[in-house]
Amino acid sequence: MRLLSLEVADFRAFHGVQRVEFAAGDDKRVTVFHGENGAGKTNLLNAVHWCMTGQFTPRFQEKRLLVNKGAFRAGRRECYVELLFQDEMDSGGLQYRVRRSATNESQTGFEVFQIDRGNSRPIPNGESLLRMLLPPGLISWFFFDAEAIGSLELSGSPEFKRDLRKTLGFDLVDTLLLDLEAVQSKRRREVASQTNDKELTALQNEMDRIDFVLPGQQESAAALQSQLKQIESSYEEVRAKLGELPQAEPIERQRRETERQMLRLEQERKELDVKVAQLIGQAAPALLLQPLTAALEGRLEQEEVRGKLPAPYSDQLVRDIESSQVCICGRPVTKGSAEAHKIHELLRFASTGALNQRLSDVRYLIRDIERQSASFPVDIARTRNRIVEVDQELGRLEQEFKDLTKQLNDIKGFGGEIQRLESERERLSDERRNITMQAGAMMQQIEQNVRKHKELKARFEAAERKLVVSKKLKLELDKVTRLMEYIRRSLIDQERQALTILAFELNAVLKRYLTKHYSAIINPATYAVQLVDQEGKTVGHSTGEGQVLKFAFIATVVALAARKTQQKIQWMSEPTIAPLVLDAPFSALDPEYQGSVARNLATQTTQLVLMISSAAWGEKVAAALEPVVGKRYLIVSYESGAQGDKPIKRLRLNGDDYQLNYYGAERTESVFVEVK
C-alpha cells in the first residue's frame, strides 16, 4: 500500500481541516515534514497510526485530549483523521479511504471506503481489510517513533522475538501449530473416552485446564510487557527533561553514570550466582566420587606392582606361541597338550590394546576427578569473594544514587520543576519495579504450566500405550503427532534460513555505510542482534555505530517484510508492502552517519514519510534525500503567547529561508505549509 493523502480536522495541534499529500511515485517516493520540537511531528505520526489501527504509539501522551484545544473552546467536540491510500499495483491498485473520528471520551466513527472511478463504496468489515494490508504485529515497524530508537531493544526480549517472528511471516505457521495441538487434544480426549480409563481422563482434564488458562496468562504477560515498555519510555522521557535543565544536568549526568555502573554490577551479580550454581553442579559428582577414586587408584597401583595390571605379556605374544607351536623358552608346544591349554588360558589376562585404552581412560577420569575436587574450593572461594566485592560496590553506588537524588531535590528554583520531575521519576520507577515483578511472576506461572503440560502429555502417552485403543483412533493421533513433529523440525530450519537472510541484508547495509569494519550477528534462539568488531568483540548499542545498526535494522526488516516470499521460505505468510513513516529520525545519530542512514532508508522502502527537525536536516541528509523528495511540508507552529526570550526558528531549504514558528498569534496551533 502507498499513502496518497491525509486530512485532519481539529486533531490535537491541528486546528480546523488541513490536508497533505504524500509522494507516492517509484522515483520520488519521499515526503518530508519539517517541524521543530512541539510543532506536532509526533501528532502527525499518531494521526496516521490511529487512523489505521485505532491505537497510538507508546510515547503519545494525553490520549484523552484528542480534540484541538482551540476548537474545543469554540464548542467543537469531535475530531477526525482521514487517510487515502492505494493498494500495490500487483494487488489490483485499488484505492481506499479510511476515516476515524473521536471525541475526547471515545471513538465515534470508523469507516473504510473503496474508491472506484470516483465513487466511494463502504466496506462492511474495514478493520479486517486494514489488518490484512498491514498486520497489527508489523505496525510498530512501519510507523516508527524514531525518537524512541534509543529504547529499541535488539537484545532478544520475548516481545522483540514475537514481533520479529510476525514480521518475518511465521505467525501463520505458529497459529497452525496451536490449532494442531488442539486437534491432538481432541484425539486424546477421544482415546480417553473410548477406553473409559480414569487415569487418561484425569490427565486429559488437567491438560485441558492448562490449555484453558495458558492463553490468558500469555496475554496478561504480553500486556504487562507492553505496559512496562510504556513506563520505560515515560521514565526515559522524564530523565531526558531533567537532563535539559541547566542546574540539574551535571547531577543527572552523574546519576546516570552511577545507574549505568549499578546495572553492570547487578548483571555481574546475576552471572556470579549462576557461576556458583554451575561450579557446585560440576564439582558435586567429583566431590562425591573422590573417596572412591582414591581407593580405586590404590587398587590399580597395587595390581600394577604385582605385575598383573596390565599383564607383562600381550595377547599377540600368546597367539605367536600358539601359531609357531614353540614356547619362548624353546620347548615345543603341541596342539591339544596340557601346556598348550595353559598357554591359551593366559589370553584371559593378556594385555590387549583395548584393555590398555580402558586403563588409560580410567586413569584420566581419576585425574580429572582429582583436578576438579582440588580446584573447586579455590574457584568457589574466588567467586564468593567477588560476590562480596560486588555487593559492597553496589551498596556504595546505591548510597551515591540516593545522595545525588537528594542533591537534585535540594535545587531551588525552576518553579519546582525539578522536584515535580523527580517525584514523577520515582513514581515511574516504583511502577516499573512493580510491573517487572508481576511480569516475572506471570512468566514463572507460564513456564510451570508449560512444563506441567509436557509432563502430563508424556504420562498420557505412556499410559495410552498400555491400553487397547481402536487402531483407527491410534492412527489418527499418530498422524497429528507426526505432522506436528515434522512442521516443528522444518520450522527450525526455515527460521534459521530467514535469520541468515536478515543478517545478510543487514550486513550488506552496514558494510555500505559504516566507516568501521563491524558486522551484525543474530542469535537464532533469542533473535538478539549484536554488533561485533573485526575481532568478534561486542560493540555497544549506545555507540554511534549501534544507533546506525538500529536504523539499518528497521529498514531491513521493513524491506524483508515486503519481499519475504521471494526468499523462498515455505512457512512464511504473504508479504507486506507499506510505507515507512518515521517520526524525528537522525537526531539520535552520530552526524557522521546521518547521510548514509537517510540514503539507506530511501533505498530500502517503497514509500518513505519523514518528520524531521531543522537541526537534523543537515547537509548530508539533504544531499542524500533531495533527489527522491516528491512532497515537502513545513509544520509551522503558532503560539498565542508573547515571544519573550524564546527564539525564532528558521530553516534554509535550497537557498530559501523559512520561518518555522510565530508568536502573538490568534490561537496556538500547527499549520501545514507546502514547500513547492
Place this chain on the structure above:
Amino acid sequence: MFNENNRKPTSFEDLFVELSKEVDAEKTAAMPKEDQVLSEIARQMLRLERDMTMPGSATSQSARVERLAKFIEEEKF
C-alpha cells in the same frame, strides 16, 4: 538479492524464480520419502489455515480444529 528500486521483476528475476523452483523441486526429491509426504500435507494445511484465518472470513478456533482434524483424517499417510 533485492531490487533496490522496487521495479517489477525483470526477465532475469523471472529466470531466478524458475531456477529457485527447480532447486526446490530438487530439495524435495532429496528428502526421505516420509518427509516428502509430510511436507506436501503441511503445505496444504498451511493454505487451509491461511484461508480460515484470513481477515474478513476468519473462523473460530473450534471450527478450525474440526476442519483440520477432518483434513488429516482424509489424508492417508
